[in-house]
Amino acid sequence: MLCDKFRNFTRMVIYQIYPRSFMDTNGDGIGDLQGIISKLDYIQDLGANAVWLCPCFKSPNDDNGYDVSDYMDIMDEFGTMEDMDRLIAELHARGMKLILDLVPNHTSTSHKWFQESRKGRDNPYSDFYYWFDEKPNNWRSAFKGDAWEFDEVRGQYYLHTFAVSQADLNWENPAVVKAMQDVVDFWVAKGVDGFRIDVIDCISKDFAAGKNGFGPRLHEFIRDLFGRENVSHIFTVGEGAVKDIDELVRHCGPDRNELSTLFLFDHMDCGRSDKFTPMDDSMKSLKDILLRWQMENDRHGMLHSLFYDNHDQPAMLSRIGNDRELRYESATGLATMLYLLKGVPFIYQGQEIGQTAAHYDNIEDFDDIECLGWYREFLQKYTPEEALEKVNFGSRDNARHPMCWDGSEKCGFTTGTPWLLPHSRSAEINVEADLASDKSIYRFYQDLLKLRARNDAFLDGDTEVISGEYEEYVIYTRTLGDEKWAVICNFEKTSLIRLPFSCEAPALTNLGRPTAGGVYKPYECAVCRVR
Ligand code: TEU
Ligand code: CA
16 A cells, blocks of 8 residues: 555646756757646547656756756756746646756766866865765766766866766755755745655765765665655655565655655666667566556555656557557557556657657767767667667657657747757657547546546555466456456467456457457457446
């Protein structure tokens, strides 16, 4: 059973927006806050009641906002603080919540704190970052290359877990903890309802053990941020590298006073042997991971973050589904399998219209600092064509192309030149075309989210897996009191599905199936009340 705080959070449906690519209203080819405001009805009509914005703070955009130069001001390209205030007011007027993306592990080297810190060893910011005369270890950057950069001004090396211009903050310094607490309090005072916290596990390092993350003070630092009374009401979702249940409980246990939930990434490796190499896979392996974490979260009274896609990952639909002939079937089947589980649903922009992984013909068309670093390394082992193919598969630009509002040349995203090339299939896959289709994925999501919101069994009920371990389909039930629902999702093959109980006619199907049992087509699904 969930504690009241977590139980309330299961009523949220969070729509993730990559602001740079969502909607441009001033013709500069870059999405902005006014553009988001103009689309709030679209988001609310889908059935989402909260919005998670990727970083909007001032940034030179080396890592598109994850390199913050001022946590308390808005990135020039996205608009002004007045725009942000208006966005908060417009969301709250609709009863919707705003989740901001907090980046506590590092700042841009153009942040005032870094610019002061590099000046010397005796100013208030000198110890805001990790400075060493010599490299203390051989840590590598997540974006390839050395994680230590020599700064000519300071005459020492500093740590950057990510890009050279993303300097890691030294959380061992109480002034850093206080500065980040002030950032959280500033935005909570403005009405922000929660945070997604970037690479939360990195904020505590263990130099002695050679670990850049999961250090001995990690949970102390998380509580320093979110265990305080004045922020005890907000929603927090950490982005972490947690793999085992004990560590998850330390982060999100109901009595830990730390995070509301955590993104778990095991299922991100479905359909790939590594981030840039595809691998044949199936909905079964995805189902196994999702249901394992569903039962573990449930056992510990924790919230399961229910997501497939985000701004760092190519679409699950393209990796596990059939994003061509069965795009509607697999998009709707995947959604049904995931979003009727217990937890907090996250929908990434475009997922609701069956958006697929993007494809670009030239390496010059890519923007993502991570994939460009990898491309240079790939060239040492592969031909340019092979390297481009790997980047097309794993690049984060896959998910960062402009939102496709219509089938026009600029997708209805901008009147200017889009900062990143539009999706190669935007003429076929866009909001306007989807809503005009009799197989609308948006409308299916609407029906799915309505069914979920109107039946407490999907919000609070117990989950039980009914289907066998090796079946090429999944049947799970959600039960609360005398209310019991069966969720039936077929995987890639045609299956004969017999149910161990009798059901009413389906309340939701993706292919119009009139009865719950019988022969299911690939990706066919049905949701039925159990008699
Ligand atoms: O990503 C954290 C992270 O580990 C990245 O390496 C991410 O997992 C990778 O891009 C997946 O291929 C977060 C943000 O989501 C990402 O956009 C930022 O670039 C990164 O932190 C640094 O802030
Ligand atoms: Ca703009």
